[in-house]
Amino acid sequence: MGPALPFEILSNIAVYVDPKKNLACALVCKQWTEPFLNKRWCSITVTLEVAKYICNTRSQNNVYLKNLHRTLELKLMNIPKADMKYLSKVQQIYCKINWFEYDRPYRSDCIIQEIDWSPWKSLVHLSIPLCNRSLTASEDFFTKLSVLSCLTHLTLKEAVTQQSLEETIVVSWQDIELLHLNLPRLTYIDIRLRIKAIPAIDANKIRRITPAHAITNIRYGSDYIDAFW
Structure with a gap:
């Protein structure tokens, strides 16, 4: 049967x-x-060791390359900045994936700011850590993400801190607006970061902003969200 x-x-x-x-x-x-x-082979996890194997093993002996056409989802783990060249090669090889997750790295060794997203324009789902507290850095980062024209689902989380004195990343309403502007096809956003309180003076600015009609679901992982949110 x-x-x-x-x-x-x-x-x-x-x-x-x-x-x-x-x-x-x-x-x-x-x-x-x-x-x-x-x-x-639909979903694979790529560590530094796996990335080296994929990039350095001949195709006839490379089980990952033999099943390349089956892989649609990729989870990245433990690739330090010093080995970014392997990630670039993996991107070129797995250029047709539609789902990518970067598992929570240590903030001091987070490579998310250095990733060139243009080889992965077909991405629909993206789950990544936010590693820099600077709003200017966030603007540059969200601008880089704008090449992902097919992206509909986005999860933002925090990189692992190695020291208790490291400041927690806080997301402002301006950051959310940058997401709307750069990724207009988003329908689902999951923010697993602290949410910055909205000053009363900003309420009128927000009312004048064009609503993001494509968004149907937003999840906030913050313990506190004020009434303005």
């Missing part, structure tokens, strides 16, 4: 199978190979 199941049904079944068993399922028969391999 299994081999006679349509590809679409097998693909749906693969979603609920333990990821560790996808490879075993792919070996059951020819009809099962594609749906279970697609699920196995």
Whole structure:
């Protein structure tokens, strides 16, 4: 009965199978190979070691490159600034992904400001840490993100601090407005950062701003949001 199941049904079944068993399922028969391999390689986690393997191993022996066409989601972990060259190569290789997450790095070694987003113009989902408290730096960063013309879902979180004295990143309403201006197709925003109180004097400015009609969901992870928000 299994081999006679349509590809679409097998693909749906693969979603609920333990990821560790996808490879075993792919070996059951020819009809099962594609749906279970697609699920196995749909999402990958790239550490520095994995990035080096992807970039330095010949294609005929490189299991990541052999399954490149199956990968749509990429999670980045533990790549220091000194090894940015590997990330640039990974971007060129995985230029068609639509989902990217940068796991929370240490703020002192956060590479998010240095990433060139233009190779990933097809991104729809993006989850990244905000590593710089400077509003000027935020403006430059959000301008860089503006090349992501397909982006609809954005999650902003905080990089891990190595010292208790490091200041917490605070998001202002101006930062949110920069997101609207640079990413007009956003429908979902998840802000997992502290929210800066809105001064009463800014209320009239906000009322004159054109609403972001595309936004349908906004989540704030802050413990305190004042009435002006």
